[in-house]
Amino acid sequence: MAINEETVKHVAKLAKLEFNEEDIHDFTEEIDKIIQMVEQLEDLDTQGVEGTFHGITHHSVVRKDESKLEIDREELFKNVKTKQDGFIKVPAIMDNGESGA
Numbered sequence: 001m002a003i004n005e006e007t008v009k010h011v012a013k014l015a016k017l018e019f020n021e022e023d024i025h026d027f028t029e030e031i032d033k034i035i036q037m038v039e040q041l042e043d044l045d046t047q048g049v050e051g052t053f054h055g056i057t058h059h060s061v062v063r064k065d066e067s068k069l070e071i072d073r074e075e076l077f078k079n080v081k082t083k084q085d086g087f088i089k090v091p092a093i094m095d096n097g098e099s100g101a
Helices: 005-014 021-042 073-077
Strands: none
16 A cells, blocks of 8 residues: 555645645655555464563562451450441541431
8 A cells, every 4th residue: 555645645634734745755755664564564474473462571569459357356346446236336427426326
């Protein structure tokens, strides 16, 4: 697929870009070279080649988020001032702590 100056002018207009005539000629040559390189890559046989998403192998250093029961409930409630039905009771914040409950 060859790129000509008219195509470059059309795409530049769509992208609201302005080029002078000399730049359009240079730009057309560069885009045409890029298109030719991509077409060469399309001709390669990549059947059975696994895709590479990043050149560097990366392993997460963060531990897995797993739920563990590590705190004894009785130990936790030793320092709780008020509790109700097995939960820590805290002052209401939506009614400025004026709740009668």
